[in-house]
Amino acid sequence: MEEIIKTAGIAISSVLALAVLFVIVRSQWTIWRQERRQEKQHIYNK
Amino acid sequence: MPQPLYLIFFSANLAFILTNLYGWLLKWFYRPRAYDEDFLRLFPAQRAVGWLYLLQVLELPYLLNIGQADALLYVNAFSVLVFSLQMLVMCEGYFFPEVHHRLSEYWVFLPPIVSLFPLFLQAFGLIRLPEWHRTATFIIVSILFLWYFWRTICMALRIGRAVRRANEDTYADSDDFPTRFGDKIQWLPTGICVLMAVNFFIDDPTAKAFRDVLFTVVNIWFCIYTLNPWRKPFDITAKTTETMSAEPDGLSSDEKDETTASADETQFRLTDDRYTELSHRLESLLSDEHIFTEQHITADTLMQRLGINANYLTEVIQRSGYSSFYDMISQHRVRHAISLIRQHPDRRMADIAYDCGFTSQSSMTKAFASQGKESPSSYRKKA
Structure with a gap:
C-alpha cells in the first residue's frame, strides 16, 4: 500500500511540477521580452 | 550507511x-x-x-x-x-x-x-x-x-x-x-x-x-x-x-475590510456636483483634446490636469462607467483607431497605432482584444 501511494505521489507531483515549471518559464519569458521591449523604447526615446 | x-x-x-x-x-x-x-x-x-x-x-x-x-x-x-x-x-x-x-x-x-x-x-x-x-x-x-x-x-x-x-x-x-x-x-x-x-x-x-x-x-x-x-x-x-x-x-x-470593498460598495468621496464638474472636464480632455493619443500616458498626467489625487481620479473613472484608467484610455484609443482605419484604409497599421497613442502595433491589437473587438485588420477588410 505504501509503495502504491509513493508511486502515485511521485507521478502526480512530477506532472504538477512540470506544469508549474512550464508556467514559470513562460511567464518569465514574457517578462524578459517586455523588459527588452521597454529598454529598446527607452533607448529610442533618448 | x-x-x-x-x-x-x-x-x-x-x-x-x-x-x-x-x-x-x-x-x-x-x-x-x-x-x-x-x-x-x-x-x-x-x-x-x-x-x-x-x-x-x-x-x-x-x-x-x-x-x-x-x-x-x-x-x-x-x-x-x-x-x-x-x-x-x-x-x-x-x-x-x-x-x-x-x-x-x-x-x-x-x-x-x-x-x-x-x-x-x-x-x-x-x-x-x-x-x-x-x-x-x-x-x-x-x-x-x-x-x-x-x-x-x-x-x-x-x-x-x-x-x-x-x-x-x-x-x-x-x-x-x-x-x-x-x-x-x-x-x-x-x-x-x-x-x-x-x-x-x-x-x-x-x-x-x-x-x-x-x-x-x-x-x-x-x-x-x-x-x-x-x-x-x-x-x-x-x-x-x-x-x-x-x-x-x-x-x-x-470581506468586511474597507480596503477590499468592491467598486460597487466603495464609499463615494466626491459630492455629486464636484463629480459632475470633474467628469465634464475629463470628457473634454478625452473627446476634445484627445489626451489619450499621448504615448506612455499615466494616471499622473490626468491627476495633474484635473488637479485631483489618485483616489478621486479612480472614483471619477469608475463612476463614469470605466473599470480602470487602462480601460478608459483603451476604449477611447480603440474607438479612435477604428475611425482612422475606416477613414484611411490604406494607411499602415503601425502608423495608426502610434497616432492613437499605442506604443506598438501589438499593443493596439491587445487593446482591441481586451475591449472584445475584432482585430484591427478585420476592420480594414470591412472598410
Whole structure:
C-alpha cells in the first residue's frame, strides 16, 4: 500500500511540477521580452 | 550507511539549517540604512519570512539521525506541509499587508501540527508508532499537500490580479506595465510546494540531500539579496477596490475590510456636483483634446490636469462607467483607431497605432482584444 501511494505521489507531483515549471518559464519569458521591449523604447526615446 | 555518504548528507543538512538560522537573524534584526525608519512598512513580510527560516530548526531530528527512515519521513512531511503554509503566510503579508487576519484563520496550521507531532517524537526516539503509521502518514500528507497546492495556485492568481489591477490604475498601455517583484515570484510558492512533494514521495536520503543543497544555495542568494542596503520595496499601490475572491478556508481576505470593498460598495468621496464638474472636464480632455493619443500616458498626467489625487481620479473613472484608467484610455484609443482605419484604409497599421497613442502595433491589437473587438485588420477588410 505504501509503495502504491509513493508511486502515485511521485507521478502526480512530477506532472504538477512540470506544469508549474512550464508556467514559470513562460511567464518569465514574457517578462524578459517586455523588459527588452521597454529598454529598446527607452533607448529610442533618448 | 557508508561513512563518506553519511558525511555528505550530514553536511548538506547542517548547511541548510545554518543558512536558515542566518536568514532568520537577518530578517528579524537587520535593517538596511537606506530604509531605517520605514523598513517595516515598506517590507511588511519580514517577520513571516523570519518565521519560515526559524522553523527549519525543526529539521534537527533528521540531522541527529541521518538516513534513518523515521527521521526522514518526519522531515520530508514537515517540509511539504510547513513550507507551503508558511510561504502562503509570507505572500499574504508581503502583497496584501492591508488585509487584517483574525487569529482563528490560522487554524490551517492545526492539521500539520497534529500529524507531525507524533512523527517528531518518534524521530527523536521518544515513542514508537504502530506499523501502519507510515501508510497513514503518506495518505494524510498527500491530502494536505493537494489542499495546500490548490491554495498556492489561488494565491498566485490573486497576486497576478492585484498586480494587474495596480498597473491598470496607473498605465494606459500594457507595454508600459513595469515588471514588478510580484510578477517574478507569484509562482514561487507553488513551485516550492510541488518540489517538496516530489522529495517527500521519493522518500530517499539522497533526494533529501539534493534538496538541502538546492535550498542552501537559494538561502545564500536570498541572504545576499537581503543584505543589499539599497534593495527596493515591492510597491503594489493599495488601491484595492476590486473584490478579492473569498477563499473558503482560513487565511482568507476579510470581506468586511474597507480596503477590499468592491467598486460597487466603495464609499463615494466626491459630492455629486464636484463629480459632475470633474467628469465634464475629463470628457473634454478625452473627446476634445484627445489626451489619450499621448504615448506612455499615466494616471499622473490626468491627476495633474484635473488637479485631483489618485483616489478621486479612480472614483471619477469608475463612476463614469470605466473599470480602470487602462480601460478608459483603451476604449477611447480603440474607438479612435477604428475611425482612422475606416477613414484611411490604406494607411499602415503601425502608423495608426502610434497616432492613437499605442506604443506598438501589438499593443493596439491587445487593446482591441481586451475591449472584445475584432482585430484591427478585420476592420480594414470591412472598410
